[in-house]
Amino acid sequence: MYAGGRLLLMQLQVLLVAGTHGNEINGIWLFEQCEKSPFLINTHGIKTIKVIGNPEAKKAGTRYIDNDLNRSFLAESFSSMNSSNLEGVRANQLVRLYGNQGENPCQIVLDFHTTTASMGSCLVVYGRREADLALASLIQNRLGLPIYLHETDKKQTGFLVESWPCGLVIEIGPIGQGLLNSKIISQTKLILENFLEQIQQVKNLNLLFPEKLIIHRHIKSIDFPRDEEGHIDGYVHSLRQSKDWQPLKKNDELFYKLNGETIRFEEDESFIPVFINEAAYMEKNIAMSFTKRELWKFKPEWKQSLIDLIN
Amino acid sequence: MYAGGRLLLMQLQVLLVAGTHGNEINGIWLFEQCEKSPFLINTHGIKTIKVIGNPEAKKAGTRYIDNDLNRSFLAESFSSMNSSNLEGVRANQLVRLYGNQGENPCQIVLDFHTTTASMGSCLVVYGRREADLALASLIQNRLGLPIYLHETDKKQTGFLVESWPCGLVIEIGPIGQGLLNSKIISQTKLILENFLEQIQQVKNLNLLFPEKLIIHRHIKSIDFPRDEEGHIDGYVHSLRQSKDWQPLKKNDELFYKLNGETIRFEEDESFIPVFINEAAYMEKNIAMSFTKRELWKFKPEWKQSLIDLIN
Numbered sequence: 308m309y310a311g312g313r314l315l316l317m318q319l320q321v322l323l324v325a326g327t328h329g330n331e332i333n334g335i336w337l338f339e340q341c342e343k344s345p346f347l348i349n350t351h352g353i354k355t356i357k358v359i360g361n362p363e364a365k366k367a368g369t370r371y372i373d374n375d376l377n378r379s380f381l382a383e384s385f386s387s388m389n390s391s392n393l394e395g396v397r398a399n400q401l402v403r404l405y406g407n408q409g410e411n412p413c414q415i416v417l418d419f420h421t422t423t424a425s426m427g428s429c430l431v432v433y434g435r436r437e438a439d440l441a442l443a444s445l446i447q448n449r450l451g452l453p454i455y456l457h458e459t460d461k462k463q464t465g466f467l468v469e470s471w472p473c474g475l476v477i478e479i480g481p482i483g484q485g486l487l488n489s490k491i492i493s494q495t496k497l498i499l500e501n502f503l504e505q506i507q508q509v510k511n512l513n514l515l516f517p518e519k520l521i522i523h524r525h526i527k528s529i530d531f532p533r534d535e536e537g538h539i540d541g542y543v544h545s546l547r548q549s550k551d552w553q554p555l556k557k558n559d560e561l562f563y564k565l566n567g568e569t570i571r572f573e574e575d576e577s578f579i580p581v582f583i584n585e586a587a588y589m590e591k592n593i594a595m596s597f598t599k600r601e602l603w604k605f606k607p608e609w610k611q612s613l614i615d616l617i618n
Numbered sequence: 619m620y621a622g623g624r625l626l627l628m629q630l631q632v633l634l635v636a637g638t639h640g641n642e643i644n645g646i647w648l649f650e651q652c653e654k655s656p657f658l659i660n661t662h663g664i665k666t667i668k669v670i671g672n673p674e675a676k677k678a679g680t681r682y683i684d685n686d687l688n689r690s691f692l693a694e695s696f697s698s699m700n701s702s703n704l705e706g707v708r709a710n711q712l713v714r715l716y717g718n719q720g721e722n723p724c725q726i727v728l729d730f731h732t733t734t735a736s737m738g739s740c741l742v743v744y745g746r747r748e749a750d751l752a753l754a755s756l757i758q759n760r761l762g763l764p765i766y767l768h769e770t771d772k773k774q775t776g777f778l779v780e781s782w783p784c785g786l787v788i789e790i791g792p793i794g795q796g797l798l799n800s801k802i803i804s805q806t807k808l809i810l811e812n813f814l815e816q817i818q819q820v821k822n823l824n825l826l827f828p829e830k831l832i833i834h835r836h837i838k839s840i841d842f843p844r845d846e847e848g849h850i851d852g853y854v855h856s857l858r859q860s861k862d863w864q865p866l867k868k869n870d871e872l873f874y875k876l877n878g879e880t881i882r883f884e885e886d887e888s889f890i891p892v893f894i895n896e897a898a899y900m901e902k903n904i905a906m907s908f909t910k911r912e913l914w915k916f917k918p919e920w921k922q923s924l925i926d927l928i929n
Contacts, residue, residue: 340851340876347876368901369680423794483734483794486897489856489874496876540651545800563800565651565658565807586797590679 319617321506322405322413323357323499327377327420327467328587329364330484333491334419337499349500351507356405356413360467363393368485370587377418381465402470414616415442416471417502419495422480423586424595425549428494429453431476433466437612438473441516444605445505446475448517450498453552455581455598456524463591473616481549484586509617516610523552523579523598531594532562532570540564543584543594551583555597562594630928632817633716633724634668634810638688638731638778639898640675641795644802645730648810660811662818667716667724671778674704679796681898688729692776713781725927726753727782728813730806733791734897735906736860739805740764742787744777748923749784752827755916756816757786759828761809764863766892766909767835774902784927792860795897820928827921834863834890834909842905843873843881851875854895854905862894866908873905 325334338357341347359365361376373392380398405413415438429452432439443454455478457463468474477498482491508515532541544560555561556577562570578597582588636645649668652658670676672687684703691709716724726749740763743750754765766789768774779785788809793802819826843852855871866872867888873881889908893899 336850336853337876339849343845343851344877423797481794483792483897484796485900486734486794486895487850487853487900488895489853489859492853492876534654538650539647539798540654542647542798542800542803548800565648565803566655584797584799586794589796589798 318354319415319506319510320411320413321353321355321503322416322471323355324360324401324416324418324467325357326362326365327360327418328370328375329361329366330368330370331419331421332365332485333421333479333482333487334495335359335365336487337492337495348496349503351500351503353503353506353510355503356411358401358405360401360418361394361397363397370484377420377467378463378465380467380470398465398467398470401467406470407472414472415506416468416474417499418467418474418476419499420476420478421482421491422478422582423483424582424584425481425551426478426581427453427552428477428479428498429455431455431457431478433457433469433474433476436473437606437609438616439468439475440520440606441609441613442473442502442505443475444517444520444609445509445515446498446501447520448515449501449505452498454520454522456522458525460525460528462528473613480585506617509613512614512618514610514614516605518605520603520605522601522603523581524601526578526597526599528588528593528596530592531589532564539589541568541570544569547580547595548584551581552579554578555580629665630726630817630821631665631667631722631724632814633727633782634666635671635712635727635729635778636668637673637676638671638729639681639686640672640677641679641681642730642732643676643796644732644790644793644798645806646670646676647798648803648806659807660814662811662814664814664817664821666814667722669712669716671712671729672705672708674708681795688731688778689774689776691778691781709776709778709781712778717781718783725783726817727779727785728810729778729785729787730810731787731789732793732802733789733893734794735893735895736792736862737789737892738764738863739788739790739809740766742766742768742789744768744780744785744787747784748917748920749927750779750786751831751917752920752924753784753813753816754786755828755831755920756820756826757809757812758831759826760812760816763809765831765833767833769836771836771839773839784924791896817928820924823925823929825921825925827916829916831914831916833912833914834892835912837889837908837910839904839907841903842900843875850900852879852881855880858891858906859895862892863890865889866891 374394376394379394531539534540541562541564544563546560561572580595583595685705687705690705842850845851852873852875855874857871891906894906
């Protein structure tokens with residue numbers, strides 16, 4: 308393949324990102340340990356490149372410096388080379404270095420996050436790209452992880468994984484920001500190794516795709532209750548806290564105010580809430596997101612799309 | 619009482635501080651709600667002043683801006699009026715405004731904190747000041763909260779409460795930084811109201827001091843395991859995580875390294891660990907602190923010291 312004056316050897320490379328948010332440190336720590344002891348992770352023969360998404364934010368111990376890096380992968384920032392914010396520049400740099408057409412091209416990206424919500428381990432897929440759905444199916448089939456399909460959310464765009472032909476976010480929680488935890492590190496390592504194993508299986512055309520997959524399709528997000536001045540004046544009800552992935556029905560407790568008022572869920576339709584009380588989403592006016600749980604039939608074209616990308 | 623050219627009316631005032639660390643937001647939120655609805659908290663007739671310790675750090679969503687405010691109440695920063703760091707200036711300002719000799723004098727301070735460690739609700743006493751021990755005894759007698767006596771730790775000084783004649787820290791956890799939680803808010807409110815009730819009882823000389831109190835006396839803090847370059851290369855063992863207040867004996871699991879090595883506790887003496895894996899202490903090289911659990915006899919002079927201060 309000849310592109311941009313350079314002969315590119317299309318060897319499969321998987322980009323592994325941790326610390327896209329600087330205060331989600333378990334993945335960062337795992338990667339740093341791997342630098343010292345390369346055999347800590349069983350890569351199943353897959354060539355990987357490990358990067359810290361936002362090293363400046365990591366140093367500062369914050370999610371980001373100027374803007375959320377995981378909302379900075381936008382066409383507008385890529386068109387302007389003189390982006391004035393640190394994360395815009397970093398997004399550009401990551402694509403230039405490791406994008407599919409980059410200096411050291413990667414075809415697949417796995418972006419490791421943690422959350423303060425009780426999400427357990429789960430996958431986030433952005434939109435309905437065939438290769439993403441195929442790869443997510445393989446992992447769900449292997450580890451049983453729930454899949455959150457994020458789409459039709461115009462307020463939230465510019466995710467890192469969208470800049471690669473195939474890419475998934477792995478979310479693990481609950482864990483506080485800036486906190487190392489044995490369980491979270493083990494979960495991160497387990498999922499990473501399973502991803503690389505499954506990618507190796509696809510490379511060997513040793514295919515074990517499921518017939519069906521369970522999708523939690525994003526419907527909408529809801530804000531905290533607020534007073535006239537816009538300040539948050541209620542918090543997630545104790546009966547809703549940590550109940551991610553559990554159905555929310557009409558009249559269920561949603562928020563609580565200190566004056567004793569319980570705010571209930573009043574819609575007729577039932578939803579499955581996710582990312583309940585994620586600390587970083589408060590500034591995005593998101594108390595939780597609502598999804599619909601759906602059973603999807605696995606499509607052969609998804610499989611082909613992933614095979615084409617990998618081989 | 620005539621002091622510094624002003625006639626001071628010695629009415630008892632209790633200073634209530636939340637957000638001494640800007641990312642410990644549950645107390646801040648409770649105080650903000652009280653601003654809007656003054657009757658949310660039962661003050662038991664005690665006059666209180668509520669302040670946000672570090673409003674700039676709160677805005678930034680971080681523990682502090684230049685230095686930890688709760689290590690900034692030091693003689694050296696008070697002697698220099700042109701302190702170049704934000705927290706030094708703020709410490710000076712708080713004492714000038716609300717100190718015992720301040721513009722709006724307070725005799726007692728309660729400083730509300732949260733922790734990522736599984737400390738439950740507890741009190742921290744700095745040194746062995748009689749009024750502090752008397753007040754802590756009243757709360758332990760009423761709510762059964764453990765008391766952590768922090769002393770003889772030369773690396774950790776300059777705590778806010780030490781600049782008032784009587785002052786205690788309330789620590790509540792586990793809770794991630796920057797996260798509102800119904801349980802933490804309820805615990806904060808309960809403890810605050812019980813403090814004010816007990817202070818009111820002392821004011822009325824309606825005294826219910828216990829005969830004994832249980833103290834967890836600080837012995838030392840230990841660091842995370844580190845490699846030759848000083849980087850953390852092990853984390854708190856899963857069997858030690860969240861086991862605050864539970865005895866640690868010889869050969870118990872302490873840390874774990876990714877290479878499979880378990881680091882055990884090797885001393886012959888047994889300790890009670892506290893603040894296990896507090897996220898903010900990583901930069902202070904503290905993985906946890908060790909205490910000794912002791913039964914102390916309540917001393918009549920403690921009682922008198924508190925009565926003298928309040929009445």
